[in-house]
Structures are given as C-alpha cells and as structure tokens.
Amino acid sequence: MKNISLIFVLILFTAGLRAQDYTNTNTDAPETFKYNWEGTDYTMQKYFIVFLKEGPVRNQSEEEASKIQSEHLAYLADLYKKEIIVLNGPGGDGGEIKGFSLYAVATKEKAIELASNDPAVKAGRLIVEALPWWLAKGSIVK
Template structure:
C-alpha cells in the first residue's frame, strides 16, 4: 500500500509539473528505428483546440489520421466532436519475481516512460488502480491508430521486462472535455 501511495504521489507530481506549451521533438529512446514512422504525428496542443471551430478541428484531426464524428445533443442542439482514443490496461505480467532493487529500478523507468508519453502528447492521463486486481493501471493514448498506441504501450520498460502486459481498447470521448 505504501508503494502504491508513493507511485500515485510521484505520478501526480509528474503530471502537474509538465509544461503543456512545447512538446519535445524526439520520440522515446526505447523505440526502435522501424517503429519511429508511427510517431511522426503533429499533435494538436490543447490550448489551440479552443480557438478552432469544430469543423476546422475535425478536418485537422482527420488529416492526421484520427477517427472522429460529430454528436448533436438533442436537448441543447450543441455539437460535440467525438474522437477515438486508446485505453491501455496495464495488467500483471508473467514475470513478477524481480528482487526489490530490480522492481524499484523498473518502477523508476516505468514512471520516466509514462512522463515522456505525457510530455510528448501521446498520453493524456495515466494512473494506477487502488485495488489488488490483475489490472494494475491505465494510460489513455491520444494517437491516431491502435498500432501506434500498442507500440507506445509496449515500449514501457515494465512491459519489456514482463512485469506488466498490455491490453489496448479503442475508446470514444468528447474532444477537449476536461476531467472533473
């Protein structure tokens, strides 16, 4: 429980201290040269979403390979742009016999990977679950394809070490709506 609270505290600190202004131009170091073409996507910054019309945003996202559709609320007649995101479930992997030092090192590398995904704009939110189930946490990827989300999720050092496995699902959400 102590480790879970520490992990959650670190994750919150990392996510709240990230600068949403400029995104790094490089891809994760752990990604191979063959995989780099998947990452060459010009991400739309959240600040710019508010200044574009739904039509402009829709056209921009479609041109970058995203799946989107418009939803009109029958009661308010407001139009909401829906976008397909990808949720990666991080589940217990088959290799969980690392000693404490190795597990701590993997956890540090895991947090660095998730921070990089957030800073580059590929992941919008990540976090652990607060129970002892096989599903340890989630990351929501804001990328155009399942292949790209899967590639990014599988670049996680915890996954590479076999401590976690990934299960990715497409998920629709309103573009630009904040959590509350």
C-alpha cells in the same frame, strides 16, 4: 454526474455511427467527428485505453523492481508531455489491472506499440491490452 451521463450517452450514440460521419482524413491523427447534443457541438475523438495488467515476470529483486518502476513512470511522463498519453494512473484494487493509460493515437496498433516500449512491459512485469474508446474532446481530457 451530468458529465458521466453525457459521456455514457455519447458512447452509446457512437456505437451506431456510419463511416461517412467521420471528418478526419489524416491517417496519422486520431479519428474524430462532430456531434450536436442538446444544442451543444462536440468533437468526438477516438482514443485507445491501454490496460496495464500484471505480467508473468514479477520475481525481480526489490531493488530491480524499484528501478523498473522509476523507468516506467519516466516513460509515461514523457508520453504525457508529448500529449500522446492524455490520461493515466494506477489501478486501485490490487487486482490484475495495475494501471491504465489513454492514448491519443490513430490506431490500436500504435497504442500497443508505444505501450510495449514501456520498460515495465519490456521487463515482463506488465502486459498490455488496448481497446478503442470514444470521448468528447474536453469532457475529461484535453
């Protein structure tokens, strides 16, 4: 519960940050800044959470859908091994959001580009939506 409270406070804090608070000048790396909360130093990093939503083309045969799913999982595993994706998993309620991935990339456009190369997205089974998300490094991701 303390981690959830910390993350919530840090997210609220970041909403009011000014541009000069950022320390990362590498345009290929995610934005970061230092933050001290209750005597502990944190490095905040901007991630992009990509929601994988139900796509318009879901009429594949069971065999084809299974093949696409296997390719989808292999693609995500490869991005995870490369530490481009740092967290991901399926949605659990059977709703429109079928899963999500947390991308450690510099821009929303890069996250969308990578997510759009997913075989399930290319096949139309999934569509993507990306949003920025600030987290303290090491809080729930590496």
